[in-house]
Amino acid sequence: MRSQENNDTAGASRTGSVGGERTRMINRNFFLHIHAPRVHVHSMKPAYSFGLGIILGFLFLILILTGVVLMIYYNPSVEQAYQSVKDIVYVVPGGRIIRNMHRWAAQGMVIVVFLHLVRVFYTGSYLGNRSLNWVIGVVLLIITLLSNFSGYLLPWDQLAYWAVTIGSNIAASARELTDLLGVTAAFDPGGFMKRLLIGGEAVGQPALSRFFALHVIFLPLSILVLTGVHLWRIRKDGGISRPAASATDRAGDQKWYAWPVLMWTELALLLGTVAVILCIALLADAPLLEQANPSYPENPAKSPWYFLGIQELVSYSAFSGGLLIPVLYLAFLFSIPYVDREDRHVGIWFSGQQGWKVAGIAAGGTLLLVLSQLFVMIRYGWLRDWLPGISQGFVMLLNPATLSAALFILASEMVRWRTSSTRMAALTLFTCTFVALLIFTAVGIWFRGPDWEFYWSPARWPVQ
């Protein structure tokens, strides 16, 4: 970074004293110094990064500020939690809007973190020396989801209680396998995971205390530290990625001073992010149902929306949907930069024409495959409906989730064989898994009703 800064400073002095003054200003100011003195013109193109990483940072800032205010009134005890949230909404002046902003910024962060991951992947920005930052990013993604999930329980209403109960059952998914093998009494990793998460067999005070500590201290601190490393790596890697042609441009002629252009852009993004969250918070209230009642389950009991894709898979098989597929997916995400090392694709959306074609076919094929499997399953049932005596082991191995995963891996291997390109293979697998995740999540959100049956709309749910 030092040598790059020196280059930047040298470039600045070549372009005159105004540039030199701007560079000194950026280097002297604590907040401005996060930036390199000069940024490449390509990095400033709105349709390249869409400012998504920066928006993520601002959403996190909103969460910290509103979260600290909420903490003044919130009481993390099973007896008091619900009433304290009600007080925040109905008694504390401005409490409702602060709570709404916190809730919607948190949901926004989940959506934007996925969009950012998609942008980074499709522009090949994990390639070359950026592989470490990709790995840090995947850890940030996991922590962002956990951070959201831990906050979900805090209002202690029916929605929170049953969503976390479902989440904790998903954590215990390994039990399906250990039950099948008859070893659960001696070896119960699923039960261990569940107890680790909620501190017992059912959601209660230990779970609330754990989730509170995770939500207000450990997870935000981890995001803060890792984001710091993430930003530092971006500077070490010479700014955000760009195609090789512009990377080799002579210093100076393709760069802008971070002050003022980038700073104004960032200020606009900050104001835009706050304005959007504020508007949504004014228009829509964060949900708050009745106080949690452990003896009255919600039906359907749904996990938070970002885990509904997994819940859908768990309804096929707990072990493969709740453990096997998520672990394989994370292993795939972490390994992408180490399997695909074709540096020439850095900074080019979809790596050019061929990539657009490959990703388009992968998306279309996945849509067709997953929708037709869902159609068969919903209309005609699956293995257990056809062969009632079948062993659970077969259902675990052969269900729409495992079948899709196997076909995606096969498709990506075929693409690698046809194109001799690991980048094209990665594009195929990433696109297939991402589109499938979207479909399963959409089905979980909109088309599952009581007893996890399929319904076209909640209006058709049976009256309970």
Ligand code: HEM
């Ligand atoms: C809390 C979550 C995150 C924050 C606050 C964050 C922040 C940022 C920022 C500010 C940038 C530079 C501007 C931009 O590209 O928009 C960036 C770039 C980058 N991010 Fe993230 N990020 C997060 C999560 C992730 C995730 C989930 C991934 C992928 C797994 C990721 C991988 C990267 C990479 C590789 C770059 C460099 C991109 C390039 O060189 O073009 N980040 N991030």
